[in-house]
Amino acid sequence: MSECPSLKSCAFFKEFERDEKRRLALKGFVRKFCKGPEQEKCVRKKIKAKLGMALVPVNMMPNGSKLSGTSLDTWDKKVLTYLQQNN
Ligand code: SF4
Known part of the structure; x- marks a missing residue:
């Protein structure tokens, strides 16, 4: 399986990869999704x-x-609508 380009x-990983508490979860996402x-x-x-x-x-x-311990406050309405319609 090739890696996601x-x-x-990816802003998600750039933002949270240095967070020790989240490192394991991020690795899991990479294994499942990104690679x-x-x-x-x-x-x-x-x-x-x-x-x-x-x-x-x-x-x-x-x-x-959303990543646990973070907020939905910055999520654009269009994103929330997309998620509702595609769930
Ligand atoms: S697959 Fe991984 S790297 Fe690609 S967009 Fe999704 S989270 Fe980002």
């Missing part, structure tokens, strides 16, 4: 394609949920 620049079988199911990727890179929330996990 966005992995090195694994669920790559095409990555919600970050889908929102980027549909709404543009600028609207992909930094704290959105590849499964489309």
